[in-house]
Amino acid sequence: MKPDTNEKIKVIDLRENLPLPRPIPPVECKCGCGYTFQPRRRDQVYLNKQHADFGYNHNTRKTKYRNRRKAEKILWSNDKALGKHYKNREGNCATCILDALKADGLDLAYVTGTDERDGKKYYYLYNYYYHIYVSNNIKMIKIYKR
Ligand SMILES: [Zn+2]
Known part of the structure; x- marks a missing residue:
């Protein structure tokens, strides 16, 4: 018997009964442009291809945070060096x-x-502060706890 190709087969769409997917929240474009957009997919991190290319080539946002992380790292290391000698x-x-502190990593350019x-x-750090003075031509440092 020749199959009736015109016969319509009812396909039950299981997806109809599933709850609606939660909307994807808007995200800030990863290239550093500052634009917030509505992504079409969850893994979309750039506004479009131009922004993706720019982000890949420049990494502006990463640079911005890298400098901040670097500064915070030095500040904490300064605080740690002061704490070690404060003991x-x-x-x-x-x-x-002062040279003993410098040997332990105190970077005078970084204070809070x-x-x-x-x-x-x-000069203040997170937990300690210091004062530098000269005694017998030697630079000395006095360390206090905040
Ligand atoms: Zn962008």
């Missing part, structure tokens, strides 16, 4: 030769803040 304190502060009291300049 040997006598009284409320530790007095050391400065202050001036009684004509002395203080």
Whole structure:
């Protein structure tokens, strides 16, 4: 018997009964342009191909965060170096030769803040702060806890 090709077969679409997929939230384009867009797929991270190419070639956003991470790393390492020497304190502060701190990684270019009291300049890190002075032609550092 010749099959009736015109006969319509009812296909049950199981998807009809499934809950609607949750909408994909808008995302910020990864190229660093600052645009927020509605992605068509969950793995779409760039607005379009031009932005993807730009992001791949320039990595602007990564550079921005890399500098920030680098600065934070140095600040924490400075704080750690101060803490190490603060342990040997006598009284409320530790007095050391500045070069010893530098040998332990203190980078004078990175501080979270400065202050001036009684004509002395203080440099702040997260948990410690310090004051530098010269004694017998040797640069000394006094370390305090915040
Ligand atoms: Zn973009």
